Amino acid sequence: MSNKIKIGLFGFGIVGQGLYHVLKNSKTVDAEVVLVCDLDESRKSLLPKDVYTQDPEEILNHPDINLVVELINDADAAYKIDKAALLKGKSVVSANKKMLAYHLDEFIEIQKKTNAAFLYEASACGSIPIIRNLEEYYDNDLTLSVSGILNGSSNYILTKIFNENLDYHLALKQAQDLGFAESNPSLDVDGWDSMFKLIIITLHSFGVYVHPDNVFNFGISNLSPHDIQYAKEKGVKIKLVGEVKKSNNGSITMFVMPKLVYSDDSLFSVENQFNGVVIEGMFYDKQFMFGKGAGGYPTGSAVLSDITARAYDYKYEYKKQKFFQELSYTDNTLVEIYLRYFDDADLALFNFTEVLEKYLSQNYKYIVGKISLSELLKIKSQLMERDLFIINTGK
Numbered sequence: 001m002s003n004k005i006k007i008g009l010f011g012f013g014i015v016g017q018g019l020y021h022v023l024k025n026s027k028t029v030d031a032e033v034v035l036v037c038d039l040d041e042s043r044k045s046l047l048p049k050d051v052y053t054q055d056p057e058e059i060l061n062h063p064d065i066n067l068v069v070e071l072i073n074d075a076d077a078a079y080k081i082d083k084a085a086l087l088k089g090k091s092v093v094s095a096n097k098k099m100l101a102y103h104l105d106e107f108i109e110i111q112k113k114t115n116a117a118f119l120y121e122a123s124a125c126g127s128i129p130i131i132r133n134l135e136e137y138y139d140n141d142l143t144l145s146v147s148g149i150l151n152g153s154s155n156y157i158l159t160k161i162f163n164e165n166l167d168y169h170l171a172l173k174q175a176q177d178l179g180f181a182e183s184n185p186s187l188d189v190d191g192w193d194s195m196f197k198l199i200i201i202t203l204h205s206f207g208v209y210v211h212p213d214n215v216f217n218f219g220i221s222n223l224s225p226h227d228i229q230y231a232k233e234k235g236v237k238i239k240l241v242g243e244v245k246k247s248n249n250g251s252i253t254m255f256v257m258p259k260l261v262y263s264d265d266s267l268f269s270v271e272n273q274f275n276g277v278v279i280e281g282m283f284y285d286k287q288f289m290f291g292k293g294a295g296g297y298p299t300g301s302a303v304l305s306d307i308t309a310r311a312y313d314y315k316y317e318y319k320k321q322k323f324f325q326e327l328s329y330t331d332n333t334l335v336e337i338y339l340r341y342f343d344d345a346d347l348a349l350f351n352f353t354e355v356l357e358k359y360l361s362q363n364y365k366y367i368v369g370k371i372s373l374s375e376l377l378k379i380k381s382q383l384m385e386r387d388l389f390i391i392n393t394g395k
Contacts, residue, residue, distance in 0.1 A: 009037070010081055013071065037056055075099040097123040129305065139319045151191075152274065153273070157181070162238070163271070180294065198256060208328070260391055
């Protein structure tokens with residue numbers, strides 16, 4: 001692209017406004033926001049008259065705009081905008097993790113045809129440059145696993161529960177009051193946000209795209225005092241962790257679940273709204289990355305990094321897909337879980353291959369056992385409707 005970056009910006013919320021201010025008042029990169037498209041007319045007064053528009057086509061058809069920066073929450077609208085821009089040969093920067101998780105495979109093919117670039121560092125772990133590192137530093141087939149705390153809202157809640165003895169609902173309200181969690185927090189606390197990020201990370205770790213329908217996720221919204229007591233008695237914390245692992249037979253497996261995290265684990269000390277990612281590989285053992293995973297400034301810094309990268313014609317090469325052994329995704333793998341339940345009808349959902357521990361009382365019951373990930377996927381849609389809780393024991 002030309003050295004001068006002319007941007008069409010979709011979305012003028014907290015991140016969009018921060019980005020506009022930085023680009024207008026700093027010399028970080030030779031870039032100019034030509035047009036801003038936002039449907040909230042109250043934001044019109046924040047911009048010069050000739051910069052604001054409510055018509056996406058003004059940006060998509062503008063002859064001078066060579067980079068579309070899309071920062072909107074609506075995944076369906078983001079998909080339409082980003083696809084249209086790429087098909088017109090305009091490069092795109094996005095932060096929409098849900099949209100990417102559902103359409104990454106399609107966008108890779110479009111990039112091949114149009115030679116436009118699609119960058120999305122801000123979509124996974126905020127200020128942590130996980131995607132760029134997986135693309136450039138770990139551009140080999142030595143990676144064995146990537147695991148991490150990928151959602152700041154749920155991590156803030158769990159931190160308050162374990163460090164300050166707050167109950168779940170009070171910790172959630174505090175997270176909402178501070179702006180870490182939405183009024184409808186399901187995306188964060190039920191593991192969806194972490195799952196979308198894990199799909200993106202998996203593509204850049206192993207070159208494998210897995211559709212969200214095929215990934216098991218279970219969150220923390222059913223966490224009870226019994227589960228907290230179980231973890232504390234063992235001297236461990238519960239963290240919501242997404243992980244993807246490579247096996248010896250040329251396949252990978254992935255899931256998002258609450259996990260028992262021990263004091264010698266790097267994730268044990270990742271607290272509040274911070275994210276942490278552990279990359280494990282042959283010869284280099286474990287590498288740990290830590291930083292703020294959400295918020296206007298962390299997300300904005302990642303968006304700015306992508307814009308700066310485009311000034312040097314940077315684009316993802318998807319090297320894992322091009323140059324190394326093709327891996328497959330499998331859910332035919334055993335995981336060891338703790339299952340807390342009250343009703344025996346709930347237990348009947350779970351087809352354990354081996355039961356290692358069992359506890360029964362008048363107040364609650366739990367089982368520790370091994371179960372196939374494929375069995376968990378079969379009952380995924382029923383789990384949140386029932387009063388039960390699952391934890392990956394990490395064994």
